[in-house]
Amino acid sequence: MTTLAISVKDLSKKYETGFAVSHANFEVPLGTICGFVGPNGAGKTTTIRMLLGLISPTGGSAEILGESINHPEKYLSHVGAMIEGPAFYPALSGAENLKVLATMGGLPIERVDQLIKTVGLEGRGHSKYKTYSLGMKQRLGIAAALLPNPKILILDEPTNGLDPEGIQEVRDLLKRLASEGTTVFVSSHLLSELELISEYIVMLRKGEVVFAGTMETLLLQQQPVILVKTENSKDLEKIVAIAHADGHKATIRSEVAHIEGPADWAGTLNRKAFEAGITLTELAPQLPNLEETFFELTGDRT
């Protein structure tokens, strides 16, 4: 019995214009929440589509629950997915849309009403899908993904269009599902959200995996940063010079000096700044976070 929910080896998809995904390698253990991040066009959706058997890889292989993606019929009954946002029949109600999918998958129809409540659509389940707001459509998409009571839940941007309350609900839902043993593979641009819930991270850049592993390992690879603001912005250059003199990398972004260095060096910096006649208005040691790390690894600051 496999301990891996997803295993990807050298997986590639090449189009005439070039590689959408190039020799991707990563593994996602069972029962974890894995964030799948990368800038737009990095190949996240292409990878997800290959994992779901919707598009054929041009190279490499992958397994879901130990079954090759060449035979999606062997594992898709255990997989729930929402790809590139919700897609349903506008003229049918939300509940009827779910019933179409439940019937198609041979799943109990009774789950539909239960899931409508789970995702907070009670009272609107029998309204036509075309009358739904973006947030409601997103909730219905999550309900559809949960229909088979999946062992693996694959969600592509599940919080798009949701208000803060909705985002928190989705976060709690995913945490609960993971605690019950469901593996959650979720792509999102809300990196702070992913940082809160993910144990694993797979990071893509231009079709290539730039990191795959635990969140802890990822963040430990990165240097802590000290953010410094000065009363006089011209003094930032002097702060950078002090940092360089002590062997720390430093840059100025948006009138804030970003210095790579341990938190305990902040006291030394404060003293040296005082001696140089510089008044600091902010001195904030920061542990590396996913967002900073993402920008660092993907080089994407747009």
Place this chain on the structure above:
Amino acid sequence: MIRVVLAEWRKLRRPTLFLGTLGAALFFTGLTTTFLYLMIDSQRGNSDRGRQVSREVLNLAGGSVYGFASVGGLLGIIALCVFAAQTAQEYTYGTLRNLLVRQPGRVRLLLGKLIAMKIFALFLVLIAAIVSIGISYGLSTKAKVTTDLWFTSAGFHTIGQTLLNVTISVIYFGIVGMVLGLLSRSPISAISIGVLWMLIIENLIGAVKPVTLKWMPGNQLQTIAQGGSTEVSYSHALTLGSIYVLVGAVVAVVLFSRRDVAN
């Protein structure tokens, strides 16, 4: 397979689609059958393309379904539109990816959809037949048509035969629609191409070179519904129509099962 059929049926049975399509089918059936009887003495003809169908022909055992057979081609066009729209909209709505996650067997998915749509078409044909025969019977006295032979064993045999022919024709038209839907992946394009070809281009070419009608796909399918015509025999239409539909279906199945689902 049965799960796909039932899932597809959930979509097809919605009132706007089911009743709307039925309404269109009954409108054309009623119109064609009514004209056949009310304009029986008209110099401009009482059937398609200005043809004259005489009282003597309608008095025969097959008189009850003459109107129904004449409208077979139009019922086919309706089926083409419904099958094309139901297939192509899976691409435009992006719902195909959801369906394939729940039913990864692509050929099974396609066949299930086809069977559900065939059942839908069968309903359409049966109701249209009942309405057409009813109108024919109701207007027969006014048109001075004798119905004595209509409900004899020969008459019932003709009704059964016509029902079968129209059903084959309508399903073939539907499959053409489905193939166009799969190839174009757009309901508007699929319906436009299908209707434009079947109703306009074929007739224009046929008007210029009548001999081409013997080879035109739309004309073969229409001829199947009519049980043969003066220009094309029933067996020729059935054989050639089946070949066209089979080739189209094979191409569509191969494409559908291999093509990436990227929308």
